[in-house]
Structures are given as C-alpha cells and as structure tokens.
Amino acid sequence: xxxxxxxxxxxxxxxxxxxxxxxxxxxxxxxxxxxxxxxxxxxxxxxxxxxxxxxxxxxxxxxxxxxxxxxxxxxxxxxxxxxxxxxxxxxxxxxxxxxxxxxxxxxxxxxxxxxxxxxxxxxxxxxxxxxxxxxxxxxxxxxxxxxxxxxxxxxxxxxxxxxxxxxxxxxxxxxxxxxxxxxxxxxxxxxxxxxxxx
Numbered sequence: 001x002x003x004x005x006x007x008x009x010x011x012x013x014x015x016x017x018x019x020x021x022x023x024x025x026x027x028x029x030x031x032x033x034x035x036x037x038x039x040x041x042x043x044x045x046x047x048x049x050x051x052x053x054x055x056x057x058x059x060x061x062x063x064x065x066x067x068x069x070x071x072x073x074x075x076x077x078x079x080x081x082x083x084x085x086x087x088x089x090x091x092x093x094x095x096x097x098x099x100x101x102x103x104x105x106x107x108x109x110x111x112x113x114x115x116x117x118x119x120x121x122x123x124x125x126x127x128x129x130x131x132x133x134x135x136x137x138x139x140x141x142x143x144x145x146x147x148x149x150x151x152x153x154x155x156x157x158x159x160x161x162x163x164x165x166x167x168x169x170x171x172x173x174x175x176x177x178x179x180x181x182x183x184x185x186x187x188x189x190x191x192x193x194x195x196x197x198x
Contacts (some may be wrong), residue, residue, distance in 0.1 A: 042096070043168075049092035050164040053105065056081050056089045057157045060112055064153045067119050068146060080116070101163050108156035115149050118142050 059081050066077030093102050121137045128135035 045096045047168055049089075049096045050101070050168060053089045053093055053097070053101075054161055054164060056085060057108065057160060061153065061157050064112065064115055064150055067115070068122060068143075098163075098167055101160065101167065104156070104160040104163055108153065108160050111149060111153045111156050115146070115153060118146055118149065 059078065063077050063080050090105065093105055097105075121142050122139060125135035125137040125139050125142075128137075
C-alpha cells in the first residue's frame with residue numbers, strides 16, 4: 001500500500017510539467033509573434049520613409065538636370081519639391097532612417113543647395129542686365145560650375161539610393177558588378193591580369 005501514491009503523484013507531476021511547458025510555449029509564441037509584428041511594422045515605416053525620400057530626390061534630380069540648360073529646348077524644368085515635402089521627408093528619415101542615410105541625405109542636399117544658389121545667382125544677374133544695372137555675379141564662373149554640380153548631385157543621389165536599397169534588402173541596390181564572380185576566387189591559378197575588373 002505504501003507505493004500506491006506513486007503512480008497518481010507521478011501522473012500529476014507529469015501533467016503539471018506538461019501544463020507549464022505548454023503555457024511557456026504559448027507565451028514564447030505570443031512574444032515571437034509580437035516581436036515579428038513590431039519588426040515588420042518598423043520595416044514598413046522604414047520602407048515608406050525611404051521611398052518618400054527617394055521620390056523627393058528623384059523629383060529634385062529632374063529639376064537639377066533641366067534647370068539652366070546651356071541651350072534651352074523643350075519645356076521648362078519642373079518645380080522643386082515644396083519645402084513642406086522636403087521637411088516631411090527629412091523628418092521621416094530622422095524618425096525611422098539610419099544615421100548613414102541621414103548623412104548621405106545631408107550631403108546630397110548640400111549639393112542641391114549649391115545648384116539652387118547658382119540658379120538664383122544667374123536669375124539675379126539676368127534681371128540686373130534686363131533692367132540696365134551692373135551685376136556683381138560672374139556668370140561665366142557660375143556656368144562653368146553647373147556641370148560639375150550636376151554630376152555631384154547625380155552621384156550623391158545614387159549613393160543615397162544605393163544605401164537605402166541596401167538597408168531595405170532590395171535587389172535595386174545590387175549592381176551587375178557585384179553579382180559577377182571573381183575569377184581568381186573561383187580558380188586561384190588565374191593571374192590577376194585575367195580577373196574581372198570591378
């Protein structure tokens with residue numbers, strides 16, 4: 001009779017352990033689901049912020065490409081995005097974006113501001129000449145700087161887009177050169193003269 005209590009006690013212990021581990025498994029699943037949902041929400045916010053930023057950069061890039069052409073043909077350049085759109089894009093980058101993207105954004109915006117200033121200087125000089133006044137703006141110097149500024153803006157915009165795509169895990173940020181295998185890595189016997197130039 002002394003051993004009759006062992007079987008019910010063992011069954012109860014196993015049942016309690018099963019209930020505990022079931023409860024713990026449910027809590028862990030809930031935590032993982034909540035964590036996964038939060039990660040997806042953050043990723044969606046980041047993607048929305050980066051798409052808004054890249055839209056702003058693309059619209060500005062169109063303006064940069066068409067403003068003050070050496071020879072005007074076709075229609076006038078589109079307007080720059082509004083200050084409100086620029087502020088909203090920067091606010092979203094500050095709230096959700098990485099420090100690297102924000103730094104690249106500031107570098108890109110600095111180049112854009114130089115182009116806006118050059119455009120304003122040329123407009124001011126044109127208005128001064130039209131009204132018969134002497135302009136203090138060296139127009140030739142500004143015109144010489146514009147092509148380099150356009151190139152710098154395009155490069156800064158591309159760096160910004162590449163970084164955003166990389167952070168989002170987008171295939172847009174992958175360039176063809178990054179997908180071509182290095183011949184020397186595949187066959188070490190190949191000399192460096194035959195490797196793919198990146």
